Amino acid sequence: MNLPPLIQTFVLHFGEMGSRWGINRTVGQIYALLYLSREPLNAEDIVERLGVSRSNVSMGLKELQSWNLVRLQHKPGDRRDYFSTPDDIWQIVRTLVEERKKREIDPTLTLLREVLMQESTNSEERHAQVRMREMHDLFELLTDWYADMQHLETERLVQLLKLGTKVQKILDVKDRLFPTSGAKNRRSSGKDK
Numbered sequence: 001m002n003l004p005p006l007i008q009t010f011v012l013h014f015g016e017m018g019s020r021w022g023i024n025r026t027v028g029q030i031y032a033l034l035y036l037s038r039e040p041l042n043a044e045d046i047v048e049r050l051g052v053s054r055s056n057v058s059m060g061l062k063e064l065q066s067w068n069l070v071r072l073q074h075k076p077g078d079r080r081d082y083f084s085t086p087d088d089i090w091q092i093v094r095t096l097v098e099e100r101k102k103r104e105i106d107p108t109l110t111l112l113r114e115v116l117m118q119e120s121t122n123s124e125e126r127h128a129q130v131r132m133r134e135m136h137d138l139f140e141l142l143t144d145w146y147a148d149m150q151h152l153e154t155e156r157l158v159q160l161l162k163l164g165t166k167v168q169k170i171l172d173v174k175d176r177l178f179p180t181s182g183a184k185n186r187r188s189s190g191k192d193k
Contacts, residue, residue: 002049007036011050026052027060031069031085035092040073040082067099090154101146105139112136 001008011032018028029050034041041049046057061083064070069092073082086092112132120126149157 001051010036024060026056027063030057030060031064034070034083035085037084040084042080042082068095090157094150097146101143105143109136109139109143112139
C-alpha cells in the first residue's frame with residue numbers, strides 16, 4: 001500500500017470489517033480510501049494507493065455504485081471517472097441501511113407474507129406459521145420504525161439517539177403513573193427496575 005501509516009491502518013481495518021459485513025475486503029478498502037480522501041479519486045489512483053489489481057478496483061467500484069455508496073464525477077478535460085463518497089456520514093449510514101433493507105429485509109417480508117397466506121395442512125405447519133407470524137410482525141414493526149426514522153432530520157435523529165436509556169426511564173415513570181396490563185406484567189415478571 002502506498003498510504004501514510006494512519007490512513008493505512010484505517011483502510012486495512014475497514015477491509016477486514018467489510019469481510020465480516022459480507023463484502024469483499026478490497027471493496028471495504030476502496031470505500032475507506034475514498035471516504036478519507038480530500039479529492040475524488042480515479043481507478044488508477046486507487047490501484048496505486050492500495051496496491052491491488054485494476055480489475056479488483058473496477059469490480060469494487062461497480063459494487064459500491066450498486067449500493068449507491070459512491071458518487072461518480074468528471075473533471076473538465078479529463079475522460080476518466082472519478083469517485084467520492086458523500087460528505088455527510090449520516091447520509092452514508094442512511095444509504096447503507098436502506099440498501100440492506102432492500103436486499104435482506106424486504107425479500108424476507110415478501111416470503112413471510114406469501115407463506116402466511118397459505119393454508120397449513122398439519123400441526124407442524126401450523127406451529128411453523130405461528131413462529132413465522134412472530135417474525136413477520138417483528139420485521140413489520142422494525143420497518144415501520146425505520147420509515148419513521150428515515151424522515152427525521154439528521155439533527156433530530158442525533159437527539160433521539162443521544163436520549164438512549166433516558167427513554168426507558170420516561171416509559172417506566174409513565175407506567176407507574178398510568179398502569180396498564182403490560183406494565184403490571186413487566187413488574188410482576190421482575191423486568192421493571
